[in-house]
Amino acid sequence: MRIELVKRPERSKLFSALSPFIAFALTVMAGAILFAALGKNPLAALYTYFIDPVTQVWQLHELAIKAAPLILIGVGLAVCYRANVWNIGAEGQFVIGAVTGSILPVMFPAATGWWVLPLMLVMGALGGAAYASIPAFLKTRFNTNEILTSLMLVYVAQLFLDWLVRGWWRDPQAYNFPQSVQFNPSAVLPELDPMAGRANWGFVFALVAAVLVWLMLSRMMKGFEIRVLGSSPRAGRFAGFRYSYMVFFAFLISGALAGLAGISEVSGAIGQLQPSISPGYGFTAIIVAFLGRLNPLGIVAAGLVLALTYLGGEAAQTALGISDKVARVFQGMLLFFVLASDTLIHYRIRFAGIGQKSTEAA
Amino acid sequence: MAKSADKAANLIEVRGLTKVFGTLTACDHVDLSIREGEIHALLGENGAGKSTLVKMLFGSLEPTSGELFWKGKPVRIGSPSVARSLGIGMVFQHFSLFEALTAAENIALSLHDGATLDEIASRSRELSKTYGLPLDPDSLVGDLSVGERQRIEITRCLLQEPDLIILDEPTSVLTPQEADKLFETLERLRSEGKSILYISHRLEEVKRLCDRATVMRHGKVVGHCDPRKETAASLARMMVGTDVVTAESTPIELGGAPELLAICGLSRKPAGPFSMPLKNIWLSVRTGEVLGIAGVAGNGQGEFFEAVSGEALQESADAVRIRGKSVGRVGISARRRMGAAFVPEERLGHGAAPRMKLSENLLLSRHDTDRNAFVALGGFVKSGAIQSATQRIIEAMDVRKSAPDPEAAALSGGNLQKFIIGRELDRQPAVMVVNQPTWGVDAGAAARIRQALISLARAGSAVLVISQDLDELFEISDAIAVMHNGELSKPIPRGEATYEKIGLLMGGAEPGHAAPHHPEVA
Amino acid sequence: MDITVNILLTIATAATPLLIAAIGELVVERSGVLNLGVEGMMIMGAVCGFGAAYLTGSPWIGVLAAIIAGALFSLLFAFMTLTLATNQVATGLSLTILGLGLSGMIGTNFVGLPGVRLPNLYIPGLSDIPVVGKLLFGQDPLFYVSIALVIAVSWFLFKTRKGLMLRSIGDSHSSAHALGIPVIAYRYLAVMFGGACAGLAGAHLSLVYTPQWVENMTAGRGWIALALVVFASWRPMRVLAGAYIFGAVWIGQLHAQAFGIPVPSQFLSALPYLATIVVLVLISRNKRLTMMNTPASLGQPFVPDR
Incomplete structure (x- = not known):
């Protein structure tokens, strides 16, 4: 038996809507197998992983904390991937955004006032955008593959942060711990409802960004331009759109959103700079973008799902004694299944036996 | 037997x-x-x-x-x-x-x-x-x-x-x-x-x-x-299955008709590893005229189309003139604003985005020229106006389709080409440049497209048709020039043109055929 | 003199995993498939190689396990992109993400354990020749494998009929299909060869370069291998040159750190990544040349009509 693809005349609306759910269901099934292989009761483990972490209000707040950067970055990446621009260095832009946003609270810790936080956020976004403009520039000016350059810059950004918190910006009172000074209260992103949990305004930024980018992609000329250039570049050129301009636009938007996510994370959830400020948000956001089918509203839902995989990983570690790396495994599987389910949108799958009549399935 | x-x-x-x-x-x-x-x-x-x-x-x-x-x-x-x-x-x-x-x-x-x-x-x-x-x-x-x-x-x-x-x-x-x-x-x-x-x-x-x-x-x-x-x-x-209609073209006297499209000494370096350079091309299309460019595929037609449409810019502004204005240094949108319209050879992926709806494909070439009609304040797309314009074109060109607003890729070649041509005709362009207007199109659609191009010219526009199909060029053109190896011959009036003459030029037989025929405008 | 020899030897050790991974990816890309999962396959090779060697005590079984792990892992990518025609860039990324996660899970219990090192080759007499002896006859076995792979791939691609078929698929899969060349089958084999090479490269890291298991120990080498293929314009001999240049950069910055050069160590550690960017810029500046060399169907999904 072999598997054949038969192209559909038009994309299937049914599977466009269903594919993320199919992917999630397959991931859960694969997860059950994985847990069973590790010698755990699959149902109990799945409960620990996917349900238990979100049964109380404060846990939902934790979910929002994890989801906020994923959504912010994912929304920006959706713009990139729709435009067929492959920014996979959001992790680096996140780090640089955190660094540039922290200039104010770290170098001028005495600065207080209502303006401190907004300025930090703006500087974070600008920093992320500026860092993202490097691969954009290299791509448009020298035709350099943006996948590789943006990724290499992640390592550079992480090393730069490492140097900052161990060197120049190290808090002298921190007994040689590699960390910056604690941000003063006016540089800290406020929590939404301190009585209920730790979730901060970063989640609101994420929702606002998602709605705005959704409006742009679906209702505005700019979104049309992005979609045309991404799906058929030559038709885009015929329309008078410029791909090189779009490369910059997409990188700047996604860099700015990643930078904003970075400074929001540091000034919100963490409160200071330290060598590691992200459990791979920039990479996980790639999965978020695809699971959300590159639609900003879908990305909000996808961000929550992926945030849950982080919480589930932590829960699995404490409750089941499994490596928290299991979160990465779940994330990787999820992306695999999303991509596989997306095939159903454009193709029907046919199982053909050798030398016999083919049978068609949906 | x-x-x-x-x-x-x-x-x-x-x-x-x-x-x-x-x-x-x-x-x-x-x-x-x-x-x-x-x-x-x-x-x-x-x-x-x-x-x-x-x-x-x-x-x-x-x-x-x-x-x-x-x-x-x-x-x-x-x-x-x-x-x-x-x-x-x-x-x-x-x-x-x-x-x-x-x-x-x-x-x-x-x-x-x-x-x-x-x-x-x-x-x-x-x-x-x-x-x-x-x-x-x-x-x-x-x-x-x-x-x-x-x-x-x-x-x-x-x-x-x-x-x-x-x-x-x-x-x-x-x-x-x-x-x-x-x-x-x-x-x-x-x-x-x-x-x-x-x-x-x-x-x-x-x-x-x-x-x-x-x-x-x-x-x-x-x-x-x-x-x-x-x-x-x-x-x-x-x-x-039925009698075949051919487009009707009555000869016209161009006399002192004004020149709407002029190409003056256009040259272009090869863009990719295997593409053809263009060498000192001159031509002029006047109001009322259909000028045909014959040639075997791969002799620079695609490169020429890109240069004329503005998808590729020229070194000198004077190399391309539309209605007397030098446009060699401006892009395709600006050339469209001058009154020009373009239809490329490849339908899917060039003239139309395959996985986008017809209404979105309307916007593809019209978003700039018809900005007021189709785009509202703040850059929001007016979907109502676009829908009605799409329906207008579909009716005018008799585009057959299976859904109200299908994806371009879901249409047959002939119907999509009718839509793409109709999209441009709907603007009543002063200059129309078409590359392979009926390539891969059924006879009924082809006849309709050819007739539409002739009517456009006779109504006062200048039409430039690039085609590999000699029968088509003889059917609709008032004069035929030949592109060979990136060079363009002088146009031959239809009355004097024969298959043999054009065929020899297509093979590159005649030497020195890139001579400028408008030396005074250089 | 000895110092020079030692530096050359360490450069070879640093270059070998890059070379093995890159030569595998070169074959994959020559067939028209872009597998961005090299990093993931490499780390899977590293952890499986280490684990198998540790558990059996035989580094050779480790090498074998790494090759099998890489090939099997790449099979996942092949099924997705070739049978289900998924986006190659996204699928490659997910392979890397999955590989980093899975290797971390598998390796939880390996952290901090003493490794088993693949012994260097020693040929009595030959290996004792001063200078040349150590360089030519005293290196780790995978060094010789890497050189042999370069020669074999070169010969296969340009001197055999099957190599010609592979290149033709990379140039135009639809033409190849029209001629009856089994496009998908060739690509499956190419991808699995690439996976096996990436796994072997990972084994070099965990059995030769630093014989132990450390999470994320590939440290971006898979990505650098991808860059090397571009740098080499898809030519095996140039991959060899590129890998050694990068090996030199890698060792250079390590020596500079050890030497106590008054530059923060993080800046030196960033050098290989920055060098990759610089090299990519230099090589891709000539757009025409890049277009000439790139396999024309690289990254395009192929679904035959039936």
Whole structure:
């Protein structure tokens, strides 16, 4: 038996809507197998992983904390991937955004006032955008593959942060711990409802960004331009759109959103700079973008799902004694299944036996 | 002829061959038999199912049902290698060649006798002497002209020593003189006892060359005939099903009509590794005029279109003028604002975004010129206005579709082309530049498109048509210029133009044909 | 003199995993498939190689396990992109993400364990020749494998009929299909060869370069291998040159750190990544040349009509 693809005349609306759910269901099934292989009761483990972490209000707040950067970055990446621009260095832009946003609270810790936080956020976004403009520039000016350059810059950004918190910006009172000074209260992103949990305004930024980018992609000329250039570049050129301009636009938007996510994370959830400020948000956001089918509203839902995989990983570690790396495994599987389910949108799958009549399935 | 004798002489016989793609039946119970030593024509319009049929004969497509007999025995042709081992060779319309490989390597890929590249080179040189198919085995295919590529395809096919040779629209890439040479080769092969399945929609050459013909329409065989006993008109009627209308063009006197489009000394360096440079091109199209540009594919037409449309900018602003304004340094949107409209050769992926709806494809070329109508304050798209304009175009051009606002890729070639042309006509452009207006389009749509272009010109616009189809250019143009090797000849008024004259120019025969004919405007 | 020899030896050790991974990816890309999962396959090779060697005590079984792990892992990518025609860039990324996660899980219990080192080759007499002896006859076995792979791939691609077919598929899969060349089958084999090479490269890291298991120990080498293929314009001999240049950069910055150059160590550690960017810029500046060399169907999904 072999598997054949038969192209559909038009994309299937049914599977466009269903594919993320199919992917999630397959991931859960694969997860059950994985847990069973590790010698755990699959149902109990799945409960620990996917349900238990979100049964109380404060846990939902934790979910929002994890989801906020994923959504912010994912929304920006959706713009990139729709435009067929492959920014996979959001992790680096996140780090640089955190660094540039922290200039104010770290170098001028005495600065207080209502303006401190907004300025930090703006500087974070600008920093992320500026860092993202490097691969954009290299791509448009020298035709350099943006996948590789943006990724290499992640390592550079992480090393730069490492140097900052161990060197120049190290808090002298921190007994040689590699960390910056604690941000003063006016540089800290406020929590939404301190009585209920730790979730901060970063989640609101994420929702606002998602709605705005959704409006742009679906209702505005700019979104049309992005979609045309991404799906058929030559038709885009015929329309008078410029791909090189779009490369910059997409990188700047996604860099700015990643930078904003970075400074929001540091000034919100963490409160200071330290060598590691992200459990791979920039990479996980790639999965978020695809699971959300590159639609900003879908990305909000996808961000929550992926945030849950982080919480589930932590829960699995404490409750089941499994490596928290299991979160990465779940994330990787999820992306695999999303991509596989997306095939159903454009193709029907046919199982053909050798030398016999083919049978068609949906 | 006795039935048994008839059967014995059949090299290949096809009974009830059917191919279904989803909801479309591309071939519907097709019967076909080819005798030994004959040239058999397969006639039909674009989309009639000819290519699908031959792909099944060559094993590239798997039939849904039906039977195949090779030399009287039932066979199943599961792949091209099976076809080749039986003795079936194929020359594809869209060549199956590899640009980054040499001619010899290309040939080696379809031979299975383990010959070294040197042996292949010497065998193809020998073959080329016998059949008059000159080629250089060491040259990179990407650097070769379309005619040379076809010779590689034919050589490759002949080196397999097939009994049946399938040729899919072989003359569409040749000048009339090159086509004559090809016919000599084919006749020689016939005299050696080989059979040839010859696919074409050019009726004159079928009448001249072929012994028998099978005619297809909408996936079905509608008749068999002896083309020598038919007229071109009767063959066309069999293909199309109704009488064929040709566009009507009454000659006009251009006199001192104002010039709307002028190309003045346009040159362009090659853009990619295998693209053609343009060399000092001059031309002028006046109000009321349809100017045709003939030429074999790959002689710079695509590069020329990009330069005129503004997808590629020129070094000098004066190289392109639209309505007297120098536009060589501005892009396609600015040129459209000057009143120009453009229709590229490739529909899917250039003139239209395949996976976008027709209404979105309307916006593709109109978002800038009709900004006020289609885009609201703040950059929001006015979907209502776009929808109604889309419907207007669909009605004006009689675009047939299966859904209210389908994706471009879901339309047939002819209907999509009508939409794309209609999208531009709807603006009533002062200058219209069209590359291959009816390539791959059925006869009804083609006639409609041609008539629309003539009407546009007669209403006061300047129309520039680039086409490989000489019949089309003779039907609609007031004058014809020829593009060869990146150079453009002087236009020849239709009254003075003949197939032979144009054909020689297409082959690059006439020297010094890039002379500027408007030296005073330089 | 000895110092020079030692530096050359360490450069070879640093270059070998890059070379093995890159030569595998070169074959994959020559067939028209872009597998961005090299990093993931490499780390899977590293952890499986280490684990198998540790558990059996035989580094050779480790090498074998790494090769099998890489090939099997790449099979996942092949099924997705070739059978299901998924986006190659996204699928490659997910392979890397999955590989980093899975290797971390598998390796949880390996962290901090003493490794098993693949012994260097020693040929009595030959290996004792001063200078040349150590360089030519005293290196780790995978060094010789890497050189042999370069030669074999070169010969395969440009001197054999199957190599010609592979290149033709990379140039135009639809033409190859029309001629009856089994496009998908060739690509499956190419992808699995690439996976096996990436796994072997990972084994070099965990059995030769630093014989132990450390999470994320590939440290971006898979990505650098991808860059090397571009740098080499898809030519095996140039991959060899490129890998050694990068090996030199890698070792250079380590020596500079050890030497106590008054530059923060993080800046030196960033050098290989920055060098990759610089090299990519230099090589891709000539757009025409890049277009000439890039396999024309690279990254395009292929779904034949049937």
